[in-house]
Amino acid sequence: MAQPLVFSIQHFCLHDGPGVRSLVFFKGCPLRCVWCQNPESWSTERELGFKAHLCINCQTCVNVCTEKAMLAVGKRDRKRCRLCFTCASRCPTGALVCFGTPQTVESVLEELRPEYPFFRSSGGGVTFTGGEPTMHAGFAAELARSLKSEGIHLAMETCGQFDTGEDLQPGKPSTDDSQSRYQGLEGPVWDILSNIDLVLFDMKVFDDAQHRRLCGMGNAVIKRNFRILATLAAQGRGPVLWPRLPIIPGLTDTRENLEGWAGFMKENSLLQLTLIPYHNLGESKRAWLDIKPGPKLKASVDKALESARQVLAQEGITSYPPGEEGWQGNDIQRV
Numbered sequence: 001m002a003q004p005l006v007f008s009i010q011h012f013c014l015h016d017g018p019g020v021r022s023l024v025f026f027k028g029c030p031l032r033c034v035w036c037q038n039p040e041s042w043s044t045e046r047e048l049g050f051k052a053h054l055c056i057n058c059q060t061c062v063n064v065c066t067e068k069a070m071l072a073v074g075k076r077d078r079k080r081c082r083l084c085f086t087c088a089s090r091c092p093t094g095a096l097v098c099f100g101t102p103q104t105v106e107s108v109l110e111e112l113r114p115e116y117p118f119f120r121s122s123g124g125g126v127t128f129t130g131g132e133p134t135m136h137a138g139f140a141a142e143l144a145r146s147l148k149s150e151g152i153h154l155a156m157e158t159c160g161q162f163d164t165g166e167d168l169q170p171g172k173p174s175t176d177d178s179q180s181r182y183q184g185l186e187g188p189v190w191d192i193l194s195n196i197d198l199v200l201f202d203m204k205v206f207d208d209a210q211h212r213r214l215c216g217m218g219n220a221v222i223k224r225n226f227r228i229l230a231t232l233a234a235q236g237r238g239p240v241l242w243p244r245l246p247i248i249p250g251l252t253d254t255r256e257n258l259e260g261w262a263g264f265m266k267e268n269s270l271l272q273l274t275l276i277p278y279h280n281l282g283e284s285k286r287a288w289l290d291i292k293p294g295p296k297l298k299a300s301v302d303k304a305l306e307s308a309r310q311v312l313a314q315e316g317i318t319s320y321p322p323g324e325e326g327w328q329g330n331d332i333q334r335v
């Protein structure tokens, strides 16, 4: 696995957990959802992006490349390129950009610490997102431990595709202190979860074959991990579990998909979720990274969200827009 990379840290966010939050975006994701809004999060490696609309054709990038890898403006020989990012650092307009910064736990903490007063006054904290934070499990676990020791509320957004280890079964409720909450649950992912207060679990496509077609992998592991986390949360042995469903018109807002997830949630004693409206910002990012365009999707409209809300309500599920869940940080501390 490559060195842990963070591709962005954003502050003053209001949609990914309670209160005012800073979001730490980890680079690397096992899924390839056709509607992905952050394709720069896919690879675990550093990447060079080219924003053609910012280029003034000054030729600096071609001239500074000692590897002769920049054949012409916007045209790179990837075999020759050794990803030194000299061209990006010399580009006067920011048209060439490096996605992914190697970070240490301390460098991330340094950036987050000035935000602590805002977290404390608003009941907010830090949310790990990406990408998939569990792809850098050791680093994420250490960062989570450090933030927790500084009293920070922690949420983690996950696609659910992570390895929980062999033969993992949620055991009996713990009767001991928090040290034993994860008794029998070992491995890097549990090292992260033991310091997480809230898991924002992304559900996408209920049908396994459709999920494979639209997200690049089946969803058996995702459903299994959801069940485990739901069981642990119900036993008071894990973080609060909160599902989120992106509404992509024509793909995830079908009655069949909504009813499938609603039934699954009820089986797992969960009756509330967040609906995430689709926007197509990912399209320009695909062009920057020379990734094939995704399918043309209709932008999500209020009508699609309203209709999804109604179908879910008929199934007994209450849905919320992002940031309107009514969470209070103190309500969702891990127990």
Ligand code: SF4
Residues within 6 Å of the ligand: 048, 064, 065, 066, 067, 068, 069, 070, 076, 080, 081, 082, 083, 084, 085, 086, 087, 088
């Ligand atoms: S990243 Fe380095 S090697 Fe690659 S094109 Fe830019 S200057 Fe050349």
Ligand code: SF4
Residues within 6 Å of the ligand: 054, 055, 056, 057, 058, 059, 060, 061, 062, 073, 074, 090, 091, 092, 093, 094, 095, 096
């Ligand atoms: S250095 Fe930047 S602005 Fe100049 S030609 Fe290269 S990409 Fe364009």
